[in-house]
Amino acid sequence: xxxxAAREPRPPAEVVSLTTDYGLADGFVAACHGVIARLAPALxxxxxxxxxxxxxxxxxxxxxxxxxxHLPPGVHMAVVDPGVGTSRRGVALGTPEGLxxxxxxxxxxxxxxxxxxVTGAVxxxxxxxxxxxxxATFHGRDVFAPVAARLAxxxxxxxxxxxxxxxxxxxxxxPLVRRVPDxxxxxxxxxxxxGNVQLAAPAELLDPLPAQVRVRPVTGDPATxxxxxxxxxxxxxxxxxxxxxxxxxxxxxxxxxxxxxxALSVNGGHAAELLAVDPGTLLRVRGLGVVGDASxxxx
Amino acid sequence: xxxxAAREPRPPAEVVSLTTDYGLADGFVAACHGVIARLAPALxxxxxxxxxxxxxxxxxxxxxxxxxxHLPPGVHMAVVDPGVGTSRRGVALGTPEGLxxxxxxxxxxxxxxxxxxVTGAVxxxxxxxxxxxxxATFHGRDVFAPVAARLAxxxxxxxxxxxxxxxxxxxxxxPLVRRVPDxxxxxxxxxxxxGNVQLAAPAELLDPLPAQVRVRPVTGDPATxxxxxxxxxxxxxxxxxxxxxxxxxxxxxxxxxxxxxxALSVNGGHAAELLAVDPGTLLRVRGLGVVGDASxxxx
Amino acid sequence: xxxxAAREPRPPAEVVSLTTDYGLADGFVAACHGVIARLAPALxxxxxxxxxxxxxxxxxxxxxxxxxxHLPPGVHMAVVDPGVGTSRRGVALGTPEGLxxxxxxxxxxxxxxxxxxVTGAVxxxxxxxxxxxxxATFHGRDVFAPVAARLAxxxxxxxxxxxxxxxxxxxxxxPLVRRVPDxxxxxxxxxxxxGNVQLAAPAELLDPLPAQVRVRPVTGDPATxxxxxxxxxxxxxxxxxxxxxxxxxxxxxxxxxxxxxxALSVNGGHAAELLAVDPGTLLRVRGLGVVGDASxxxx
Numbered sequence: 001x002x003x004x005a006a007r008e009p010r011p012p013a014e015v016v017s018l019t020t021d022y023g024l025a026d027g028f029v030a031a032c033h034g035v036i037a038r039l040a041p042a043l044x045x046x047x048x049x050x051x052x053x054x055x056x057x058x059x060x061x062x063x064x065x066x067x068x069x070h071l072p073p074g075v076h077m078a079v080v081d082p083g084v085g086t087s088r089r090g091v092a093l094g095t096p097e098g099l100x101x102x103x104x105x106x107x108x109x110x111x112x113x114x115x116x117x118v119t120g121a122v123x124x125x126x127x128x129x130x131x132x133x134x135x136a137t138f139h140g141r142d143v144f145a146p147v148a149a150r151l152a153x154x155x156x157x158x159x160x161x162x163x164x165x166x167x168x169x170x171x172x173x174x175p176l177v178r179r180v181p182d183x184x185x186x187x188x189x190x191x192x193x194x195g196n197v198q199l200a201a202p203a204e205l206l207d208p209l210p211a212q213v214r215v216r217p218v219t220g221d222p223a224t225x226x227x228x229x230x231x232x233x234x235x236x237x238x239x240x241x242x243x244x245x246x247x248x249x250x251x252x253x254x255x256x257x258x259x260x261x262x263a264l265s266v267n268g269g270h271a272a273e274l275l276a277v278d279p280g281t282l283l284r285v286r287g288l289g290v291v292g293d294a295s296x297x298x299x
Numbered sequence: 300x301x302x303x304a305a306r307e308p309r310p311p312a313e314v315v316s317l318t319t320d321y322g323l324a325d326g327f328v329a330a331c332h333g334v335i336a337r338l339a340p341a342l343x344x345x346x347x348x349x350x351x352x353x354x355x356x357x358x359x360x361x362x363x364x365x366x367x368x369h370l371p372p373g374v375h376m377a378v379v380d381p382g383v384g385t386s387r388r389g390v391a392l393g394t395p396e397g398l399x400x401x402x403x404x405x406x407x408x409x410x411x412x413x414x415x416x417v418t419g420a421v422x423x424x425x426x427x428x429x430x431x432x433x434x435a436t437f438h439g440r441d442v443f444a445p446v447a448a449r450l451a452x453x454x455x456x457x458x459x460x461x462x463x464x465x466x467x468x469x470x471x472x473x474p475l476v477r478r479v480p481d482x483x484x485x486x487x488x489x490x491x492x493x494g495n496v497q498l499a500a501p502a503e504l505l506d507p508l509p510a511q512v513r514v515r516p517v518t519g520d521p522a523t524x525x526x527x528x529x530x531x532x533x534x535x536x537x538x539x540x541x542x543x544x545x546x547x548x549x550x551x552x553x554x555x556x557x558x559x560x561x562a563l564s565v566n567g568g569h570a571a572e573l574l575a576v577d578p579g580t581l582l583r584v585r586g587l588g589v590v591g592d593a594s595x596x597x598x
Numbered sequence: 599x600x601x602x603a604a605r606e607p608r609p610p611a612e613v614v615s616l617t618t619d620y621g622l623a624d625g626f627v628a629a630c631h632g633v634i635a636r637l638a639p640a641l642x643x644x645x646x647x648x649x650x651x652x653x654x655x656x657x658x659x660x661x662x663x664x665x666x667x668h669l670p671p672g673v674h675m676a677v678v679d680p681g682v683g684t685s686r687r688g689v690a691l692g693t694p695e696g697l698x699x700x701x702x703x704x705x706x707x708x709x710x711x712x713x714x715x716v717t718g719a720v721x722x723x724x725x726x727x728x729x730x731x732x733x734a735t736f737h738g739r740d741v742f743a744p745v746a747a748r749l750a751x752x753x754x755x756x757x758x759x760x761x762x763x764x765x766x767x768x769x770x771x772x773p774l775v776r777r778v779p780d781x782x783x784x785x786x787x788x789x790x791x792x793g794n795v796q797l798a799a800p801a802e803l804l805d806p807l808p809a810q811v812r813v814r815p816v817t818g819d820p821a822t823x824x825x826x827x828x829x830x831x832x833x834x835x836x837x838x839x840x841x842x843x844x845x846x847x848x849x850x851x852x853x854x855x856x857x858x859x860x861a862l863s864v865n866g867g868h869a870a871e872l873l874a875v876d877p878g879t880l881l882r883v884r885g886l887g888v889v890g891d892a893s894x895x896x897x
Contacts, residue, residue, distance in 0.1 A: 030668075049328075
């Protein structure tokens with residue numbers, strides 16, 4: 001982003017969205033709503049979620065990135081911020097389809113990519129944009145909410161603070177996805193409220209597989225774990241389907257979820273409990289009836 | 300509903316309400332809000348609840364029906380939809396006091412009755428009303444939210460798809476309620492956040508009972524379980540009162556709740572835990588000091 | 599408040615806030631939103647929290663008081679009301695910076711103090727302001743929400759019912775805070791979503807203590823428990839810092855939180871679990887290296 005681009009007048013945003021790990025039992029979320037409402041009384045605020053597990057930046061990043069494409073153009077504030085009050089930077093990022101505001105800890109970058117990529121970044125140091133007294137532990141209220149409201153009203157991004165080189169923004173490690181001869185290995189990215197297990201793998205890795213697949217955890221190095229006979233633990237069959245109801249009740253289905261990623265679900269059940277997997281677990285999905293079929297164990 | 304009635308221009312709705320089993324930890328609810336906000340930026344959205352237990356259509360139907368009478372006239376979208384992506388229909392229902400949008404699995408009909416009854420129904424098949432690509436597993440975002448927004452803006456119901464004969468709509472079984480000589484037997488309809496046990500019985504079944512009643516589970520066939528001496532298990536005394544505080548702290552009170560149904564509560568406690576009952580449990584409530592009093596066991 | 603002051607025309611409120619123990623699984627909160635939206639369709643509503651533990655008036659009072667200063671001027675409705683339907687009064691309170699509506703059980707008074715103090719109070723008995731039929735158990739919907747909406751629209755406080763002498767309002771006991779020779783003793787006021795332990799002590803009691811402090815529970819009478827050698831149980835060291843990251847990961851930090859009170863936190867952890875404390879627990883915080891240092895036990 002050139003300085004002139006960042007200073008171009010923007011129309012006011014239609015919405016500010018909020019994504020945090022603040023929970024719903026305290027007044028933290030309401031204090032952010034209040035700060036925004038004081039500065040921008042007519043602005044619509046949409047809560048994405050406030051139940052990101054405390055400090056789980058990766059989970060916050062995934063929810064945010066998967067939700068912002070469905071929100072109106074606006075300013076997306078996200079706070080999962082275990083480093084609050086330390087030297088970590090607070091930043092605002094420009095993208096072709098909206099602005100992102102939050103800590104510089106990797107939380108915002110997947111969402112920025114989903115909105116077209118980072119076109120500019122600033123560090124939030126302009127004291128006139130912040131609360132008169134910034135607390136050491138509640139930057140949602142004192143830094144990010146007032147910045148989000150001012151940006152939503154159309155203030156230039158560069159008025160929030162000095163430009164930051166996007167290459168210096170903190171990034172999360174990429175989740176592992178690897179094509180293997182009879183399928184793919186991928187990291188569990190998220191587990192949702194229903195227990196659906198979302199893998200980091202895109203649809204095109206599942207699409208070519210046959211109507212029945214097998215799923216098993218990868219416990220060794222995925223680069224060398226290419227022998228499907230080396231099953232260390234369970235392996236489960238799954239229907240390769242479109243939706244939950246394509247498998248019998250209680251059975252596993254591998255499908256492409258509503259974000260375009262491969263997911264494992266149980267019709268009427270909780271796949272993450274059935275599989276005993278968590279975000280970060282590596283799973284191997286392979287076509288049934290292809291390489292190594294005879295030796296597979298069935299879960 | 301005649302076709303001409305369904306095509307009558309409606310004023311824009313004041314509100315869209317949302318009732319789902321999506322939980323609050325993912326971005327599912329926000330995606331629905333976002334879709335609605337993109338189509339109808341000025342529309343107010345009220346969240347009824349998103350904590351219907353996953354797939355519990357009956358619970359969703361009860362919460363929806365008990366809440367819609369208190370909302371402004373509008374469009375009520377509800378999604379508890381274990382059959383998403385299968386051949387189950389998506390429908391919109393007209394009523395004298397608002398519109399309902401959701402899956403055709405019984406979720407909407409109690410609410411329709413509470414709003415005056417179904418005056419028309421359509422199946423949601425108009426592709427111009429839906430997301431450009433409808434996912435197999437997230438019809439809240441891709442089908443129901445855009446339909447709800449368009450209806451809220453005043454579009455005719457019949458533009459959403461072809462008319463459906465209301466007699467063909469899927470219905471849930473009616474909860475059991477039966478008057479017996481010294482009181483009544485009724486199914487537990489819901490248990491709320493406070494542990495209040497709401498029975499399917501209307502107020503007029505409790506009103507004639509004396510100031511003390513007894514409650515016990517019905518384990519046999521309620522049609523023949525008419526001998527109050529045949530107590531199989533516990534029986535508990537309850538104060539027949541108006542509010543929680545009409546019983547001593549920790550004691551059971553039978554009262555008419557804020558929806559007009561009989562409920563069992565514990566003053567300062569959790570009645571469902573005390574009674575160890577769940578939705579679907581049959582309970583018998585009888586007047587103390589009437590038939591069979593001498594033989595009753597006290598809990 | 600003189601009657602003339604209470605009758606002065608007020609501008610419409612910018613916001614109604616809601617704080618309850620209703621939970622999020624039923625339609626109770628939505629019914630309140632609905633009642634407000636019917637009376638005041640354009641009014642913004644901010645949910646503070648609905649997860650106050652059932653009947654925990656003290657917790658509700660603390661969350662409300664700590665949040666209202668950050669909300670726009672408006673009407674703050676709070677319902678944690680174990681005495682609903684009994685003879686306890688429903689009240690509305692005027693303050694210099696907003697109005698409060700709820701039961702007269704102490705819930706509102708800390709918030710009133712945070713908004714500048716009670717300038718007037720009325721009992722909510724005007725039947726024209728309430729639901730046509732007031733239920734015995736849901737005054738949030740039938741009493742407090744319609745009153746909050748009418749006040750938000752600018753109706754005079756005294757039209758809600760007769761004046762109440764503020765001296766007669768029910769008060770909660772003050773939480774214990776006491777300065778002792780080498781530090782202070784204070785009651786745990788709240789535990790938040792992250793496990794941060796907020797003490798009733800103000801910042802000025804922690805500020806003079808050195809860079810390392812010790813924390814231990816007070817099991818005897820705090821008035822006589824002034825001998826730091828009489829340690830009955832554990833004592834833990836804590837960093838006296840500004841934010842969580844001032845202590846190593848997993849270590850305890852004593853700091854001034856975003857409301858100006860002393861709090862104990864664990865960097866990346868859950869202080870309330872580590873310390874096994876709850877609201878109401880008395881803790882002693884003393885400077886390390888001052889009186890009694892040699893005999894202290896370390897946790």
